[in-house]
Each structure stands twice: as structure tokens, then as C-alpha cells.
Amino acid sequence: MAEKKTKGKKTGIGLALWLLAALLILIIFLVNQDRIAGNLKATGFFNKTGLKTPEFVEKAEVKSASVSEKNEVAPIETIEIDLNGIGSHTEESEPELPAENIIPKNETAKKQQEVSALEKQEELPAAPKKTEKEASVRKEISVSTPPKDSTMKLKLYFMSINSDGSVSRKEVTREMKKSDSPLVDAVNALIKGPIVAEENSGCRSLVSENTRLIGASVKNGVATLNFSGDFEFNRYGIEGLRGQLQQIVFTATAFPTVENVQFLVDGEKKEYLGSEGVWIGTPLNRNSF
Structure with a gap:
């Protein structure tokens, strides 16, 4: 009789432990449901095993890095470029200018000479040359500054x-x-x-x-x-x-x-x-x- 009571007691304790473990697993799942569902969706677990993906997993949001x-x-x-049209176009000829806009060659050369003469008259004096010390300092700065x-x-x-x-x-x-x-x-x-x-x-x-x-x-x-x-x-x-x-x-x-x-x-x-x-x-x- 005592042995039966002991066995029954052990069975009761074992059942209680199993129920407690199942309860803990359920609590962990409920707390981390979104994360677990996201992981199952990201890894394609149900697709790999050939099982139908549950609706809550299908709707789960996959979390990205913070x-x-x-x-x-x-x-x-990557930029996709359509190469089908390249090389198929033809060059268009330049539009003809009206007669009044065409400048004779001799007139063009004359104007170029006048512009050149004006540029020579307006030349500014050359900037003073930097001393050797200033040049070395400037060179050192340009090299050392990344x-x-x-x-x-x-x-x-x-x-x-x-x-x-x-x-x-x-x-x-x-x-x-x-x-x-x-x-x-x-x-x-x-x-x-x-x-x-x-x-x-x-x-x-x-x-x-x-x-x-x-x-x-x-x-x-x-x-x-x-x-x-x-x-x-x-x-x-x-x-x-x-x-x-x-x-x-x-x-x-x-x-x-x-x-x-x-x-x-x-x-x-x-x-x-x-x-x-x-x-x-x-x-x-x-x-x-």
C-alpha cells in the first residue's frame, strides 16, 4: 500500500513538472511570438519542411538591423541600362543659318585680330613671386593635410x-x-x-x-x-x-x-x-x- 502511494506521489510530481515546463515554454513563446514568427518566416522553415506556412507566420514582420x-x-x-537603342540613331545634320547670320571669312579674321590687340592692352602686371620660404610652407601644408x-x-x-x-x-x-x-x-x-x-x-x-x-x-x-x-x-x-x-x-x-x-x-x-x-x-x- 505504501509503495502504491509512493509511486502515485512520484507520478504526480512528474506530471506537475511536465505541466510547469509546458507552461514556461508557452509563456516564452507568447512573449517572443513576433520574434519567433519573424525568424520562421525569414528562414523559410515551413517551405523547407514541405509544411503549410501558418497565417501568423506569413503575416509576421521580419526585423532588420537597428x-x-x-x-x-x-x-x-545596380542600375539597369537599356542597350537596345544604343547605336541605332542617326546623326542629324546641323540646321542651316539664315544668310544674314553668315560672316565672311575675311571679316572673321579681322575681328579676331582686333580682339587680340585689345587683350594685349588690358594685360595685368604679373603677380609677385613667392619667396622660397613661403613656397615650402605652402607645399608642406598641402602634403600634410589629408x-x-x-x-x-x-x-x-x-x-x-x-x-x-x-x-x-x-x-x-x-x-x-x-x-x-x-x-x-x-x-x-x-x-x-x-x-x-x-x-x-x-x-x-x-x-x-x-x-x-x-x-x-x-x-x-x-x-x-x-x-x-x-x-x-x-x-x-x-x-x-x-x-x-x-x-x-x-x-x-x-x-x-x-x-x-x-x-x-x-x-x-x-x-x-x-x-x-x-x-x-x-x-x-x-x-x-
């Missing part, structure tokens, strides 16, 4: 290996030479890896070795990045593939006009990256990780 996480510069967006807006600060995202072996994302701000293609510069900086100061702070890049950025464009908030075939093979396996995707997505979406990144490999759009099978079939954003 203003503080954005760069001050924006990449130049041109305005010659550099830009870009947010780059590397990875850090923690003491327990886990991997975490690490943001750095690097000052770089200003150019017309800051997105390309930022991605190439990731491929090249951290500089000494960043490396000393624990930063490392998980982007596959020998990877090259073949092309980049931005249109309607989507940055399309085309990488060489080496991008598919990562020596760290699936964690390395996820890490390199995360690095690039966070770095690209730090630009104010980029919200998503579409990956291409050798110009081809693929559903999965590498043999490990990391999804890249749709544009990825920060909620994808």
Missing part, C-alpha cells in the same frame, strides 16, 4: 572561439580607404581575415580558404554576392559554413540599403551550400541565424 548597427556609407545600387572624406569606417563581423569551444560573432569597426564599392571592400576584408589588432582581440574569419568574390550588386534591399567554387568547402565542416554565411550576412546588412543577401556560387543559384547542406536557396538575413 540604426546603430548600420554603416554611414551605402553601396551603389583630403576630406578620404576614409570610411565599416562594420565587419568576425567569429571568436570561446574557452568552452563554442563560436560567437564579434563586431569590429575598421577604418578603410574610401571607395565607390564599400560592400566589395568589406566582403574582401572578411576573406582576407582580421588585422593584427583584431586578431589579438580574439577575432578570426571562418570564410573558406582561397574564396574569391566574383561579383556583387544591390537591388531592392537584396545584395547578390557571387563567390568562387572554393566558397562551398570549409575545413571546419557545417559550423564553418554557417559561420562564414553569418559573417557575410551581418557585414553586408550593416549597410543601410541592404536587408538580405542572396548567395551565388560561380554564378549559379543553389539551394544548399556544400555537402553538409546549409540552406542558401533564398536570400538570408540576420534573423536566419
Whole structure:
């Protein structure tokens, strides 16, 4: 009898614990419902599994990076140019001037001589020559003063290996030479890896070795990045593939006009990256990780 009471008591406690756990999960879901739904929509979870996307997930808003996480510069967006009409037009002949506007050649030459004579009469005296000291000072100023807006600060995202072996994302701000293609510069900086100061702070890049950025464009908030075939093979396996995707997505979406990144490999759009099978079939954003 006592054993039955003990078993019943244990069963009651176990059931209570299960109910408590279920209640906690429900509370967490309700508090973070919008975020969870946004992540499910961004990652295309239901599309990948072949299930029908629930209505609350379909209507969820995908949150983008905050203003503080954005760069001050924006990449130049792709401009589509219609080349069909180029070279097809014909040159139009110049309109004929009325007879009264035509000046005889001899009259034109005469007027040019008169203008030249007037210019010689009105010549100003030459400006006094600067002393050698003034010239050297002016030269020193022009050399030492850097041109305005010659550099830009870009947010780059590397990875850090923690003491327990886990991997975490690490943001750095690097000052770089200003150019017309800051997105390309930022991605190439990731491929090249951290500089000494960043490396000393624990930063490392998980982007596959020998990877090259073949092309980049931005249109309607989507940055399309085309990488060489080496991008598919990562020596760290699936964690390395996820890490390199995360690095690039966070770095690209730090630009104010980029919200998503579409990956291409050798110009081809693929559903999965590498043999490990990391999804890249749709544009990825920060909620994808």
C-alpha cells in the first residue's frame, strides 16, 4: 500500500513538472511570438519542411538591423541600362543659318585680330613671386593635410572561439580607404581575415580558404554576392559554413540599403551550400541565424 502511494506521489510530481515546463515554454513563446514568427518566416522553415506556412507566420514582420548597427556609407545600387537603342540613331545634320547670320571669312579674321590687340592692352602686371620660404610652407601644408572624406569606417563581423569551444560573432569597426564599392571592400576584408589588432582581440574569419568574390550588386534591399567554387568547402565542416554565411550576412546588412543577401556560387543559384547542406536557396538575413 505504501509503495502504491509512493509511486502515485512520484507520478504526480512528474506530471506537475511536465505541466510547469509546458507552461514556461508557452509563456516564452507568447512573449517572443513576433520574434519567433519573424525568424520562421525569414528562414523559410515551413517551405523547407514541405509544411503549410501558418497565417501568423506569413503575416509576421521580419526585423532588420537597428540604426546603430548600420554603416554611414551605402553601396551603389545596380542600375539597369537599356542597350537596345544604343547605336541605332542617326546623326542629324546641323540646321542651316539664315544668310544674314553668315560672316565672311575675311571679316572673321579681322575681328579676331582686333580682339587680340585689345587683350594685349588690358594685360595685368604679373603677380609677385613667392619667396622660397613661403613656397615650402605652402607645399608642406598641402602634403600634410589629408583630403576630406578620404576614409570610411565599416562594420565587419568576425567569429571568436570561446574557452568552452563554442563560436560567437564579434563586431569590429575598421577604418578603410574610401571607395565607390564599400560592400566589395568589406566582403574582401572578411576573406582576407582580421588585422593584427583584431586578431589579438580574439577575432578570426571562418570564410573558406582561397574564396574569391566574383561579383556583387544591390537591388531592392537584396545584395547578390557571387563567390568562387572554393566558397562551398570549409575545413571546419557545417559550423564553418554557417559561420562564414553569418559573417557575410551581418557585414553586408550593416549597410543601410541592404536587408538580405542572396548567395551565388560561380554564378549559379543553389539551394544548399556544400555537402553538409546549409540552406542558401533564398536570400538570408540576420534573423536566419
